[in-house]
Amino acid sequence: MGKQLAAVLGTGQTHHTTKRLDVSMAGLCREAIDRAMADADVDWADIDAVVLGKAPDLFEGVMMPELFLADAIGATGKPLLRVHTAGSVGGSTGVVAASLVQGGVHRRVLAVAFEKQSESNAMWALSIHPPFVMPVHAGAGGYFAPHVRSYIRRSGAPEHVGAMVAVKDRRNGARNPYAHLRQPDITLESVQASTMLWDPIRYDETCPSSDGACAVVIGDEATADAMAPRPVAWIHATAMRTEPTMFAGRDQVNPQAGQEAAAALWRQAGVTNPLEQVDAAEIYVPFSWFEPMWLENLGFAPEGQGWKLTEAGETEIGGRLPVNPSGGVLCSNPIGASGLLRFAEAAMQVMDRAGEHQVAGARTALGHAYGGGSQFFAMWLVGAAKQGVPS
């Protein structure tokens, strides 16, 4: 028996911001959940299982947050799973929740992911210096900046491409009422004039630290069909792949695990030309240069050519492949939730519910997340129609 059809019935998210001091972690999650359940028109009795995604425990100093959050996320007396794949966790949470429906285990599953960065210090948590090594590690930016430099060298991309991504995403974020950073007036010059944090990555090319949560309700075919004429987002394909952080000959710019996950995704979905067949993409871009890097890794452009799509404006809303119409991670980064936000925003696009940042006529959209040292990849492809049904 093949997998069952599954669809996103509804999505919800918080207004992401630096500090949500008025709510607990439970209250933060619940805001996103309440919105997702209202969007999906379901009640607690309709939810069969709950999947929680959360970035590394050191980020908030809470071991097993799924235990104390169980009441708030409606999991008491129901199956509850926690997913943990570093920064990609939000994406993996969506994939796991989808698989529970696709496998015929549950009819309706709630996926929720969160991060309350204000309670902690992620830069500190990512810069722990164990004994015996040279203490040069400096957070996520310090990890990724050398690989961004390698990409620029390898592709010959002009320096302004990174700044162009930042301008596009921040302006897109200004159209998204939930975005943390909303900067309609940002310019290439202002980005290029911002402080160099981890050379070659500038301040304005870096994601913020956010408090926020995201939730998604996934249902089986019968439930999704019963929602008509309300649109749902049919899940055409999901993929996850992993590779070690360090091995000789590892390609840190275009990791094999990401390439293989994308290939599996396109194969499952029957997509032969992603650039032509995908209408919008929410790609995990915490530092601006990762847009062209992941365009190549995902197969939207040949190796070394991703920056040309960005430079030509093809990734803007209205271009051939709008990337991060929501503003993406560069505008909102509640780490644990960031991947699920990409997945939810992709669903919102094909449900025609993205409001001011809607890509006109989007029928097929990609949600993507990566994490760790570019070692975890998770992605899904959603469509306005069931897979194989002409739209």
Added chain:
Amino acid sequence: MTRPLSAPLDIGFDYTRSLGPTLGRFMTALAERRIEGMRGSDGRVFVPPAEYDPVTAEPLTEPVEVGQEGTVLTWSWIAEPLEGQPLDRPFAWALVRLDGADTAMLHAVDAGSPEAMRTGMRVRVRWAEETAGHIRDIACFEPLDAPERPRPEPAPAEPVTMVTTPVHLHYQHSASAEESRFLRALTEGRVVGQRCPVCGKVYVPPRGACPTDGVPTTDEVELPDRGTVTTFCIVNVPYLGQRIPTPYVAAYILLDGADIAFQHLVLGCDAKEVRMGMRVEAVWKPREQWGPTLENIDHFRPTGEPDAPYESYAQHL
């Protein structure tokens, strides 16, 4: 086999918790030396309060003040208290159900000896001298027959919205046997790696097994202390726990003869002069400062040789 090296790794952070309305109310009451629970949809009173109902998952909104005496439901004796625990002398961890509550809370009972503890015993709250809106405003519980201490008058407190929860972790970080050999060689000023018998690639530090082929690596290779900068970044961001002053160049150094780069510091030229492909050599600390660590190499500096051609390190990016 020689004993693997290990050393302490101590980390800590003062996490701040925003409480939200329900827990904020509970903490504010504690600051006033009162205890407030929350009534659930089935009438049960939760202490500490539940934010959401375990039965209906709905937010709970009916606070209930409960008593300051209660019953021990079960307990465990702590003969040797640990850092950060409520008492620095032997005590009992107990589940205490306060009068008027339907659930028990975990707290310390200052009973003096395990003989003074029993399930079903009655206890009362011993308040901290100063309250701050924190669970530690309850210093501990004490048996009802303990002499009662003078209790300060409850006074209205400012609403409590945040608490700080310091977390400190003390690890003993151990290196693998192979890494230990590498570290011991460093104490003699030598750099050793291991070659995979299948793919022939040289790992430094050695892993003991090839991550690609999954076979043990036993063939030891001595490496020079010079190599090529494959890629790098310049760190300008100050951060908590930082040990090298900014700005500094964090570079991947590919030693000659190695097949994997490691991160180290490049000094000896302006940061802007550092390039991909730059040839560098180790600058060792004075020998009397050497220990089993890669920090024996203070930094790498340019050798002045022509840059390595891109093709020579392109597969290491």
